[in-house]
Amino acid sequence: MPPSSLAEALKQLKGHALTRAKLTEEQLQEQIEQRNVARKNKQFEVSDGIRKHLATLGIALMDEPTGTIWRPREPERSEES
Numbered sequence: 001m002p003p004s005s006l007a008e009a010l011k012q013l014k015g016h017a018l019t020r021a022k023l024t025e026e027q028l029q030e031q032i033e034q035r036n037v038a039r040k041n042k043q044f045e046v047s048d049g050i051r052k053h054l055a056t057l058g059i060a061l062m063d064e065p066t067g068t069i070w071r072p073r074e075p076e077r078s079e080e081s
Contacts, residue, residue, distance in 0.1 A: 010071075017072035021057035028059065032068050035061070052076075 018025060031050055038046035051061050058075040061068055 013072045014070075017058050020075070021054075021059055023057070023059075028054075028070065032061065032070065036068060 018028065021028075023031075031054065035047045035050040038044075038050065054061060054070075055073065055076040058073055060071050060073040062071065
């Protein structure tokens with residue numbers, strides 16, 4: 001069934017991205033929080049590692065004044081591949 005609005009379409013895309021990444025919304029939020037803590041503690045290698053790992057799963061993180069949000073993206077190839 002096609003989405004009835006832009007918001008519904010984004011919700012569906014996010015659901016597909018989480019399924020592809022084999023993550024729940026709660027697990028993703030935990031990783032975002034871990035990254036935020038690492039950034040606050042100036043552990044930039046850790047925070048960059050979390051961002052890169054999520055990118056390989058098809059999750060893009062964006063830091064905004066109100067906090068970190070995420071959106072679906074094409075999965076990035078990992079450097080180990």
